[in-house]
Amino acid sequence: MTPISDRKRREIAEREETFLDLALRIVLEQGYVGLTMDKLAEATEFSKGTLYLHFKNKEDVICALLRRLQMVRLDLFQRASQLELPPRQRITALGLAAELFVRLYPENARIEPILKASSIREKASQERCDALDEVELQCFAAVLEIAQDGQARGDLTFSDRGSPEHMVTGLWSMHVGVNLISSVGCGPSQAGGEAFLQDTLYENGARLLDGYGWRPLSNEFDYRALREELLRTQFATEAKQLKLADSSTAPN
Amino acid sequence: MTPISDRKRREIAEREETFLDLALRIVLEQGYVGLTMDKLAEATEFSKGTLYLHFKNKEDVICALLRRLQMVRLDLFQRASQLELPPRQRITALGLAAELFVRLYPENARIEPILKASSIREKASQERCDALDEVELQCFAAVLEIAQDGQARGDLTFSDRGSPEHMVTGLWSMHVGVNLISSVGCGPSQAGGEAFLQDTLYENGARLLDGYGWRPLSNEFDYRALREELLRTQFATEAKQLKLADSSTAPN
DNA sequence: TAAAACAGTTGACGGATCGTCACTTACCCC
DNA sequence: GGGGTAAGTGACGATCCGTCAACTGTTTTA
Incomplete structure (x- = not known):
């Protein structure tokens, strides 16, 4: 509701795109099996917990991708x-x-x-x-x-x-x-x-x-x-x- | 070479078929993800070690299947x-x-x-x-x-x-x-x-x-x-x- | 026949990964 | 500046894979 929280919301939504970009890169570089949530979390410079706020699980990432x-x-x-x-x-x-x-x-x-x-x-x-x-x-x-x-x-x-x-x-x-x-x-x-x-x-x-x-x-x-x-x-x-x-x- | 060892050898070869039968049953019942080597080993009434004498890994089982x-x-x-x-x-x-x-x-x-x-x-x-x-x-x-x-x-x-x-x-x-x-x-x-x-x-x-x-x-x-x-x-x-x-x- | 050598078998273990959750941090409003 | 809420963290339990040192039963040797 507040202006700040709106900005935050937007940031979060945009972040998802970044996550997918990184996920795709990992898949391309290391194959499907090479994609782990830990790796992805590290690449995004967020923690795994945050990652799981966006995606229900690993399969969800693939689906979104x-x-x-x-x-x-x-x-x-x-x-x-x-x-x-x-x-x-x-x-x-x-x-x-x-x-x-x-x-x-x-x-x-x-x-x-x-x-x-x-x-x-x-x-x-x-x-x-x-x-x-x-x-x-x-x-x-x-x-x-x-x-x-x-x-x-x-x-x-x-x-x-x-x-x-x-x-x-x-x-x-x-x-x-x-x-x-x-x-x-x-x-x-x-x-x-x-x-x-x-x-x-x-x-x-x-x-x-x-x-x-x-x-x-x-x-x-x-x-x-x-x-x-x-x-x-x-x-x-x-x-x-x-x-x-x-x-x-x-x-x- | 010895008669006994021949019998044993035959038994081992035949065992593989049984392993695959059981693997197939698990896949049918619980899906591909439901097939674990531990489960399969238990079903076969042999240990995991023995299972791995037959198959290099889980993928090998699927391949054989x-x-x-x-x-x-x-x-x-x-x-x-x-x-x-x-x-x-x-x-x-x-x-x-x-x-x-x-x-x-x-x-x-x-x-x-x-x-x-x-x-x-x-x-x-x-x-x-x-x-x-x-x-x-x-x-x-x-x-x-x-x-x-x-x-x-x-x-x-x-x-x-x-x-x-x-x-x-x-x-x-x-x-x-x-x-x-x-x-x-x-x-x-x-x-x-x-x-x-x-x-x-x-x-x-x-x-x-x-x-x-x-x-x-x-x-x-x-x-x-x-x-x-x-x-x-x-x-x-x-x-x-x-x-x-x-x-x-x-x-x- | 006893002991040594061998083949076959075991399951506990290390390593990897997933997904969670109690806790910390950052931000906002009053 | 203090209290409350939202966002973020990473250690942890659980699961599963694949290995390997130890074990058991059988054959061979002395």
Whole structure:
């Protein structure tokens, strides 16, 4: 209530961001197992007790970390989904956004499966989990909306088999699967390395949409050229960050 | 060398299976975090020291556990891949095998992502990891072989885009992704529950192959009927285990 | 047969980490 | 400046991992 206490409150809220910054650095440097609450407390120059005022437990930290990363993805997704393009072109742009996200923030690809797989959700606070789900749901919704748009325009019909939800779940699971395989860093289908996997995802995404008959099919339109154009225009900043030469370094 | 020492040796080798049985039971009952070496030692009625003669560490136990489960999958896969059917029908049979495996051994679906995601591989012994990779590679190879067969017969052509490896990686990652999402038990695309996800996988697998133009396309052949037939014949045992009525309970 | 050598087994222990809580410190208001 | 409240601390108990010196039972040797 008092002015001072307001300032304090703000400080505390801002501090959380710093905590997450440091947590992320530790995870990147020493891996998920390398992140301990003692270490994090020391890095923040606060005590463990204070840390536990912000986060219910270690899993809560991871949850918060992931949410922050997912917000970035959501931003990329929404930028793609708001482009003025026909639906299938737009979903291709969104695919590019997904790829850029993975390449820009590989730490996400490493953390996400960990969080999903192990029993982190069981221990993290309900609020954090909900907050995380909300972002992911919005990402999913962004994709779904495009599919429904395609259906509305008649570029895409489902007759009696499948639905926009089916199709988008297919894209989604392929994306999740590639990330998981990619983060393992060995096993089959890792022979070609990360670049091969990303290329595979791009190609298979296109083939899946072709399989649903979403016009224009991948042999009816030069999606590769669209990709290059988007990298030069809408996603120029991201492309530059990745040092992708304008047109040459596209996979395959 | 002596007869007695041989008997002992055999006993020790067999003991490992028992250890894994008990470990699996604990994981199923109390989750991955519920599995402690102390608990496992107590369950085995041996001491922790003896346990550590068999396994380098806790991660090694999980690795061994997973390998044993994967061997079952491999068996199912190979049975499917040896059926006398045209390639695309055969890969559909293999898809059914994958689905049966997940439904028969849901614990695998729960353990597999955990192992892949977290840093278990970093700690488990090299031998266990290699053994595990080997099985997975064989599974992958079984699928790949069918694709190559289809290519050889001319049912499937890649022109300049894609390859059998691309395509199979697509199927693979979709499978892995669905399992991961399924094991999380919440988030988007979980709305419909596990059955929806499996159905989605089936449908999207077919659509992906359609997208590659693998004949006969899913609207040129009654794959649903093939599925029913396989459940009655080749996979009757498994279907019975799952209490799938012969023809009625197919998803969708 | 007794003693020595060996293989197999044990569980107490050190080390690491988590999460808590009784206590201290800092800040504010009167 | 004194009293009250909010913020912050770090020692502590609890849990779990993985080790190793000691122990037990069996085989080999003398």
